[in-house]
Amino acid sequence: MELRTKKIIISLVFWASFVGAWHAYSFQVPVYQLPGPGNVAKTILTIVSDASMSRQIMLSLIHISCAMVVAFIVGSFVAMLPNLHPVSAHFVDHRLTPFLNSFSGVGWLFIAILWFGINSFTVIFAVTMVLVPFAIINLRTGLFEMDAEILELGASLTRSKWKNFCKIVVPMLYPYAFATLRISFGVSWKVVLTAELFGGSGGMGYMLNKARQEFETEIIFALITFMIIFVIASELLVFQRIQKILDKRYHVE
């Protein structure tokens, strides 16, 4: 049997037994502690088909996309700073990035709540601040590992810095830019719910908080399960495919 088919069968067996065990165990404990898988599946369907609830999911998606775009722009600006002014290299690599990288996400969130109040802007700001160090680190690595000979070739072919930047530097950064987006996507889903729960006036985190206060555990389980499925699906269907194309184009083994 092919390895791939074998793996798929094993995964199916694993999840079937997992859901079976969950189903059996859910009879032993009260519903508010562990709702059964059938219950959770039904709740997911209700959430997806309900207009106002699926709007909350869309809102979370908007928060994430905005944060990813802003973090990418800010991150690329900071990452390129040392190339424009070499003096800032030490500051960016040894002071700013470690500082941002160890600053607590909850800290940013609470500061944002104090500054901007409870709204979508707070959520986007907090998620952006968590994502920025990831963007800086990835793009800095990309700029650092750039092939110096190709850059020299570009410099000898044209004096226009702008042309060199657009035609050589940017295309060589594609794999790192993609890695940045991929990591940002994973991390932002992890933190966006926290941000919405404390500082948002909408989104899946807000729904989670409401469900938590009303002890609607089915909704909590449904939201978490939906999110996991969504993240895994986008990883498999979108990110892995683009990665394959990039790997082929950039001859990564």
Place this chain on the structure above:
Amino acid sequence: MWNNQVNKTAHLSELLIVAVCGFWWLIAKDLPDFVLPTPIEVLISLITLLTVSDTVGHVFISMSRVLAAVLFAALISILLAVLSRRNIFFDTVIENNILVVLNSFPSVGWAILGVIWFSISDGTVVFIEIMIITPFCLINCLQGFRQMDQELLEMGKSLSRNTLRNFFKLHIPLAVPFIIAGVRMSYGIAWKIAIVAELFGASSGLGWLLQQAQNQSNAQRVLAVCILIVLLFSIVDGLILRPMARRYSVNTMET
């Protein structure tokens, strides 16, 4: 001479920090304290925070929770990584299923579920932190155990039949660089993201302190606690984890 030049730019770089603080002060001086306190006020708040005996207790509690979580996460990851090497069943289940799901699990989800399942206690906080940081550690451990030199393992087998001896004398030393990288990463994530556990499941620790400050709209204290967390992270990372990572790095092993 080159060294001198590097030093010079480094010094100039430090001036940038002063410039950033100056800029911060310039903006903050006309704004009310609860919006943006000046750097001096935050520093004073940090010092008063550190001189109160309570804070030391909170720092100690948070630190022990984080360390316990990192230790357990590392043990679980090593165990799973070893298990995944045994046969294709465990390999598929652990790497293609458990890791993928843990990796996309929202951190606040664990916090809410932890409180529902185990109510509020120290154990709950540690549980939540373990669940949040385990995938980060597991990725590294899996890689470490997968990239082992098969010939070395074969040699070990031909020298001794004792599996335990082979495991401790060969497998673990070969995987150590990856395990340390995983521990270092988990430690960072624990302070950055997993501190959310203390907002739900505890009435002590730095996360709780942060929430208290936020409830009182005390921006100085929020910033002071954040800086305290940055300091705690950097001290342990710089003094213990980074030297260890350098000592056992993959590159030095090869040479």
